[in-house]
Amino acid sequence: MTVTLADVAARAGVSAATVSRVLNGNYPVAAGTRGRVLRAVEELEYVVNGPASALAAASSDLVGILVNDIADPFFGILAGAVQTELSGASGPGGEKLAVVCNTGGSPERELTYLTLLQRQRAAGVVLTGSASEDPAHARALAAGLVRLSGAGTRVVLCGRPVQEAGAEPESGVEPKSGAPLTALAFDNRGGAQRLTGHLIALGHRRIGCVAGPAGRTTTAERLAGHRAALAEHGIEDPPRRVVHGAYDRGSGYDAAVELLRRDSELTAVVAANDTAALGVCAALRDRGLRVPEDVSVAGFDDLPFSADAAPALTTVRLPLAEAGARAGRLVTGREERPPGGLATLPAELMVRGSTSVRYP
Amino acid sequence: MTVTLADVAARAGVSAATVSRVLNGNYPVAAGTRGRVLRAVEELEYVVNGPASALAAASSDLVGILVNDIADPFFGILAGAVQTELSGASGPGGEKLAVVCNTGGSPERELTYLTLLQRQRAAGVVLTGSASEDPAHARALAAGLVRLSGAGTRVVLCGRPVQEAGAEPESGVEPKSGAPLTALAFDNRGGAQRLTGHLIALGHRRIGCVAGPAGRTTTAERLAGHRAALAEHGIEDPPRRVVHGAYDRGSGYDAAVELLRRDSELTAVVAANDTAALGVCAALRDRGLRVPEDVSVAGFDDLPFSADAAPALTTVRLPLAEAGARAGRLVTGREERPPGGLATLPAELMVRGSTSVRYP
DNA sequence: CTGTTAGCGCCTTCAG
């Protein structure tokens, strides 16, 4: 059968407790003893039984990372950064196993994964990306997070709205153990506002908006920023200038076609993200319109390929890698939570070739 | 403290064994009893203790997916497909927790994750992408895989060379329990050969090659296909026409610059993948060369953005989503392993705008 | 510094 701690102990001529101690290194052990134990481990090819140790210690080395779409580089970069940070965590707690869970944006699957992670007694959970705005789901999720953090799991929100971080005080349930929720938010609203402001400064007045999926927090934030910029300059903003769609190229393409159908005089389009923006560009090209001469186009996120598109995309840079790394440190307790449990990360306007002054 | 099985049993007025049975559903239980138990579970918000059950049952519901770079859509699509397939696995074994592990292409981290997964007594492991060709690492990896599958973990290779699948017979160690390794390979060689063949048919003779990272199986396979096509047509193939680089845009850019420096008369370039191809295009543009009029460029993988590039990329389509889904079914035992444990998936040439006949 | 002694929470025979 499989090798157990006892086998190693017997081989090394010590007790199981001693083996456990050298393996976990949280306790003084004589150098000679340690050497013999380590040798026995090698010889027997012993591999710790995770479940058993998790059971006994009432904790595991699993950290869950929930993402909306693992095939989207936005989440890939975020998750990769978290994971890198966790592997480097040879400090307290040792090596953590980062578990990336793909929710597909479905609130149900989000809850399912939360339960699965709680079942594994995960050490921490990082929730990334936008959340559903549906009140029922928001409540269920908040309850789930309270349960989790009550069970001692560290919870970090990354790129999610603040409200959830405050869910626990409102609920009146004070988690006994474990830290309260911590949130890292992106300045989606400010970034969107500056982006649309940039287009306005270039002389654009008829600006189409390909908003993200309806009913999602990120969509709402970016749309609010866009509208704030228009309002600020007293530009009218009829509902027909906004179309919702997913964060993919096809949606961007379709949305652009629809926007042009509604108003063929558009001179600029802001997209939900960079990927959708490329779809918008494709749709424009197919209709014989040039970017940016005829229509300016802007994206959001500044993913790596955006700089390489032709023309290079004007967009809003989000510090994804930094956010992921910080979330990783927070979830392992290697960084103190920011005051109030919330930190907002800046969004930087990146002006490139896809936007230009309006040629009337 | 946390709710346990015993609490639920007490609440429902039955024994712990009965609760366990209704929860696992592998055993006949009276409908009335089941109802009461389920109600008690609801009321107490009971969540199974994964480690405890894994310990007792000597198995867990974790499935690991190893990828080289989670920020690369190539792996995102693959991993997403595996994970989707696993969530749908409400059949035997129930819901599985898919764990995506980012190795960064490092053989050491690959081994580390394998151990971590073995420690968790993972139900299965899917290894994706290219492997290191270093003999020492190959041996260590093969040994690790034998250990894993010997411990009852299902192992599936996806996009990896065959040799590893055969490691276990050679090693002479017959895994007692668990299925032997299964491999899903991409026809990298054939795809590359057809791609270069296509360029040759268009009249190109001086074809630069931006190969992937050195010492990796996928790189070797694609390069072999490229060379086979050249040899087939009696075209000379000096070493200076090949430059190695990573799978990112920057590497593609740099490699293209280097290739042009070595031979400014190149009329075509095949890149390691689509991302690198975009970098190549950028480098060419920066040097005042047009694609495809002056230089044809081709990628590999056919990631979503490739069709949207300007010009759209000629490339080789790999059935990533299908491969991932199939790997998911294989690793859960819901699909029979192919004869010989190996299936090769086709690579399809996609001709688009970035390649054209050579204008001499 | 090291051994001994109890469980951690659940699954799984074995009776009933």
Next chain:
DNA sequence: CTGAAGGCGCTAACAG
């Protein structure tokens, strides 16, 4: 169909 009992492999006090 259900209960009782033992142990999965490890860790965490206690003693020494």
